[in-house]
Amino acid sequence: MPERETETVFLVEAGSSFELNCIRKWIEEHPRHSESDAKLVVIGDARDGGHKELKTLMDGGDISGDPWLQPLRVIWKPSEDVRHGKSFVNTWLATVFEKPGRFRQKLMGGSAPDRLRVAEGQGAFLSTVRERFDETWGSEGVRTTRLPEFVVRQAVIALDRAERSIRGARYKVARLLMGDVVSSPSFQRDLGALAGTLGRSLSEVETETKTYLDEMSARQTPVSLDIAMGLYRRACRSHHDGNIDYEPEELEQLRQWMEEGPVVLLVTHKSMLDTMAVSTVLFEHNIPVPLTFGGINLNTFGIGRLAANSGVIFLRRAFQDNDIYKATFRRYVDYLVEKRFSLMWALEGTRSRTGKLLPPRYGLMNYVVESIVRTKTHGLRFVPVSVTYDQITEVDDYVIEQ
Known part of the structure; x- marks a missing residue:
């Protein structure tokens, strides 16, 4: 948490209204997070353009100054039968549906609340994240208009680390793949050169790449x-x-x-x-x-x-x-x-x-x-x-x- 008084912006990765309500309740139950001027931004998943709401707020001036950015996420733990492959039906369902649907979320929230937990990622001041942007994306020529996207990506990385500390070190998972790979300026230049060599449009080459x-x-x-x-x-x-x-x-x-x-x-x-x-x-x-x-x-x-x-x-x-x-x-x-x-x-x-x-x-x-x-x-x-x-x-x- 920040050492000085500042506005807090919660970057919430929630895939349903149930998860969002769980996080709102968690914020209320933790006084250090319940500042009256705090804002909550649903970032969704960075691979699905979760930065758009944050960009709208930043462009509109609703988020100003140097706020503290605090990532939060709901994680769902699998049952013991799924973890050890004991139940074929439960194993198959968990494979197809990585996260329980809204109905199952409500059901599990009441019958198995121990399988639900709010993960708190390492927060940072916006100025600190902006410095990271300048050192990484900015050094490759990426415009500052993509700062909200970078903020969301950093939040998801922090949440992944927090989730790994809860589940165990064995869960180091690869995420943010499509955007990180395709949006690289150097890779975009390579694709452009390749499109010219093959006599095809850049959009066609990008589609095949994806x-x-x-x-x-x-x-x-x-x-x-x-x-x-x-x-x-x-x-x-x-x-x-x-x-x-x-x-x-x-x-x-x-x-x-x-x-x-x-x-x-x-x-x-x-x-x-x-x-x-x-x-x-x-x-x-x-x-x-x-x-x-x-x-x-x-x-x-x-x-x-x-x-x-x-x-x-x-x-x-x-x-x-x-x-x-x-x-x-x-x-x-x-x-x-x-x-x-x-x-x-x-x-x-x-x-x-x-x-x-x-x-x-x-x-x-x-x-x-x-x-x-x-x-x-x-x-x-x-x-x-x-x-x-x-x-x-x-x-x-x-x-x-x-």
């Missing part, structure tokens, strides 16, 4: 992480011992590295369970699960949506002849590296199907290394991970394939 971005992007959400990790856990234990063996000292070393900065886990690939096992161990020890690169063939009905929402980046096997796709993927990797998200993929590119290691494929590594150089992002570690089995479950399938 299609590819929507296809490949990992839209991580806490509910989907809970569901996916519950299913991963069951898959790993279905044909193996209930406990996954690991080296405690090495896991703690990895935790320390991930607290210091992003890492890239390069996993051996002998089974479909490889990345599932690694993700399960990390999640159970409250360590953020890296975004995982996977083949586009996994993007099937039902499974694809859950996988994307739990951190899988769907990548086409071959795209060297598609300049727009390459440019989009390059910019997406830049975005992930700039935001310091940890990544994971199989260095061999495909399962060995023999139980032995295959020669590494350096395509993805080249993209990441080039991005590190291009974005001048330092401190990223590459960590090799070996996953071994007493018995590989797919061995019978390998024999049939041979």
